[in-house]
Amino acid sequence: MxxxxxxxxxxxxxxxxxxxxxxxxxxxxxxxxxxxxxxxxxxxxxxxxxxxxxxxxxxxxxxxxxxxxxTAETRRRIRMDLQKEVIDSNGEIISEFGRVAEQLHKIKATVDKLNASYNDMRKQIVSAHSDTEPALVEANSLLGQRKQIETKQELLEAFTHHFTMSDDELAALTMTAEPVDNCYFDALAKAKKINKDCEVLLGFEKQTLGLELMEQTSKSINLGFQKLYKWVQREFKTLNLENPHMNASMRRALRVLAERPSLFQNCLDLFAESRERIMSDSFYTALTGESSSGVEDPSTKPIDLTAHDPLRYVGDMLAWIHSATVSEREALESLFVSDGDELAKGLRSGRDAELWRLVAEDDEKDGGPAEFNPLEALNNLVDRDILGASRVLRQRVEQVIQSNEEIVPAYKLANLLEFYLVTFQKLLGPDSNLLESMKALQAEAMRQFRALVREHIATLQAEFQQTPSDLGPPSFLQESLKQLDAYMQTYDLSLANVEEREAGFESILAEAFDPFIAGCENMASAMKTPDATIFLINCRLMASVSLGKFDFTQSRLREQQAKTDAGTKELVEIQHQYFRNMSGLDSILEAVSEGKDTAKDTLQISRLSEASQRLDDFLPSAWMDAMETLRHLQDSGLAHRITEEAAELFCADFEKLEDAIIEADGDSTDDEETLGELRSAFQRTTAEIRVLLS
Structure with missing residues (x-):
């Protein structure tokens, strides 16, 4: 501190x-x-x-x-000095406050002047305010009225812009001199929007304005659709399907015109008629080399002159029709399928608007109108476009069918028509006129084929009575199997489904195979055994070779093989009986098979000795003699198998005979090395027989 x-x-x-x-x-x-x-x-x-x-x-x-x-002096005077300083300071303060008071007096004078001026101005303002107040009230009223008028004017302009069309828009929509372009479609869209928005105006108490606007816009819309309808008709007459720009504008026009189903359908009818004439003329040019008006086309090779073969002639015509149909479908696909949903919406809304036009159709169908199917519409339109050419095709093909007298070409022609029938069904659907024509032509071709086959069979009746000396297949069967090979090769190239191939070819087998096999069976019925069996086996073996080449004849192949197996068993039995008869053992073997009592009566030493001698004479040439019986069987391997099976059956019978002889000797001797009396008279063994007949 x-x-x-x-x-x-x-x-x-x-x-x-x-x-x-x-x-x-x-x-x-x-x-x-x-x-x-x-x-x-x-x-x-x-x-x-x-x-x-x-x-x-x-x-x-x-x-x-x-x-x-x-210091002492300072201590004595310090109080006085301090008081003096305080007094001096107070004096200075008083002096300063005097000057402040003087300034305040000046300020007071200035403020008094200002108050006087303010009061004077206030009096003037109050006077002016009282004088201008009526004018201000009137001005405020006028400003309010002006704002209301401006609001009404804006509302009127907006209403006019929204619910009315300009002269340019009306001209673009209704004037036929104006083109159908974006301006037209914009004007039509605006008119339709105005017409729809007028429904709001009808909800007010006063409906006059809404009704007048709807009447006016409806009239403009109808005129616009009439303009579009006429434009589409003109364009359809000269439409270039290869021009993508034209297709784009036409697609848009058709999409809009679909809202008037009657006009839309009329345009399609006109287009179909125009395209039908063009396609018919093109087909006529392809056939003759010149148009229907007589104008020659040097770039075309006429089908009538280049195709001399009937099958090629029909094939060229069908190929042209198919190519034209595909091209027409591809060209029209962009017009309908790409905007199919839009067309469907337009037709649906159009049906609602034109319901009174569809009352008759609804009554007939007992239901509402069907939904628009773009693919079905496309198929129907293409079918109508090709209708004229298909009529010419049908006439030409019918002439070819009726003039053909050969069986194989007749079937190839029918199969060709079946091929294109399936192709056109996939292309145009099951309900097209072209498909109906193809069905009729294919049925006519099959009738002609069956008629020619029956005529051919009738001409072979004399040959059915002449049996070949070598028991081989007759010439008519060989010829029919060659024809059948041609039929099967042609059918194998068809578009028939795998499940339907066998069933589809049954009718051909019934016409071109069964009658000839039946003729062979009739010929065999007049022959003796075993020639009849050998003859039928030879015929069926040849038929099996032909039937085995294709998968759609397997059931008929199995049928022939089963009959061949039955004939083979019959020949085995014949050969077996031949061995029994020629060996002289048939009666002895028969007695052995009947039982012991009969065997004892039969197994006599004298009979066995005689049978043994005859057997010895037969065995050296037994195999060759048996094979000679089957010399006409054309399958030598089958003949060997048949003879082997018969020899095996004979050996089995001989083994039973051997057992019966041993049993009959009984216990006549106990020495195993000493033979019994019966065994001594008949010493052949089964093993020896097998060796000699092997």
Missing amino acids: SSETPSTLRNLPPRSSAAGGFSSPLETSSSTAKGASPLASKVTSVLSTSYSDTEFRDALSLLDQRGVSN
Whole structure:
């Protein structure tokens, strides 16, 4: 704390009791009791002041800043100096406040002038306000009316813009001199929107405006559709299906025109008639090399002159029709299928608008009109386009069918028509006129084929009575199988389904195969056994070779193989009986098979000796003699198998005979090396027989 003590205090003289300075508390108390002096009171007050008091410290700091020296003179005058300074300062303040008062007087004068001017102006403003208030009220009223008028004007302009069409738009929509372009379609879209939005106006109490607008726009829309209808008709007459730009504009026009189903259908009818004439003329040019008007086309090779073969002639015509149909379909596909959904929507909305036109159709169908099918419409249109050419095709093909007298070409022609029948069915669907024509032509070709086959069979009746000397297949069967091969090769190239191939060829087999096999069976019925069996086996083996080449004749092949197997079994039995008869053992073997009693009566030494001698004479040439019986069987391997099976049956019978002889000898001898009497008379064994007949 001593460090913070001002320098003035540091210069004070030290306290001393001898010098009459501050006394001790005890002394002070005693002196106070006697009576306090002013100096002592002051000193006591100073000493009682705390150095930590803020005001005291500030006073000391102020003295220190004034540079007051700690002298007796200074201590005596310090109070007076300070009071003098206070008095001087107060004088300066009073002087300054005098000047402030003077300025305030000036300000008061200025404010008084301003108040006077303000009051004067206020009086003038109140007077002016009272004079202009009626004008302001009228101006506010006029401004309000102006705003209302502007709002009504904007509303009128918006209404006029939305619910009316400009002269240019009406001209683009209704004037036939104006082209059918984007401006036309935009105007038509706006007219339809106006007509639909007028329904809102009909909801108001006053419907006059809505009715008038609807009547006006409906009239404009009808005129617009009539303009579009006439434009489409003109364009259809000269339409270039290869021009993509024209197709784009025509697609849009048809999409819009579909909203009027009657006009749309009329345009399609006109287009179909136009395309039918063009296609018919093109087909006539392809046939003759010149158009129907007599104009020759040097770039065309006439089908009538280049195709001399009837089959090629019909094939070229069908190929042209198919190519033209595909090209027509591809060209028209972009007009209908690409925008099929839009056309369907347009026709649906158009039917709603023209419902009264469809009442008769609805009554006939007992239901609503069918939905628009783009693919079906395309197929119908292509079919109508090709209708004229298909009529010419039918006439030409009928002439070829009726003039043909050969069986194989007749079948190839029928199969060719069947091929294109399936092709056109996939292309145009099952209900096209072209398909009906193809069905009729194919049926006519099959009738002609069957008639020619029956005529051919009738001419072979004499040959059915002449049996070949070598028991081989007759010439008529060989010829019929060659023809059947041609039929099967042709049918194998057809488009018939795998499941239907076998059933589809059954009718051909019934006409071109069964009668000839039946003729062979009739010939065999007049022959003796085994020649009849050998003859039929030879015929069926040749037929099986032909039938086995294709998968769609397997059932008939199995039938012939089953009959061949039956004939083979019959020949095996014949050969077996031949071995029994020629060996002289038939009666003995028969007796052995009947039982022991009969065998004992038959197994006599004399009979066995005679049979043994005859067997020995037969065995050396038995195999060759048996094979000679089957010499006419054309399958030598089959003849060997038949003879082997017969020899095996004979060996089995002989083994039974051998067992019966051994059993009949009984116990006549106990010596195994000594033969019995019967065994001595008949010494041949089964093993020897097998070797000799192998």
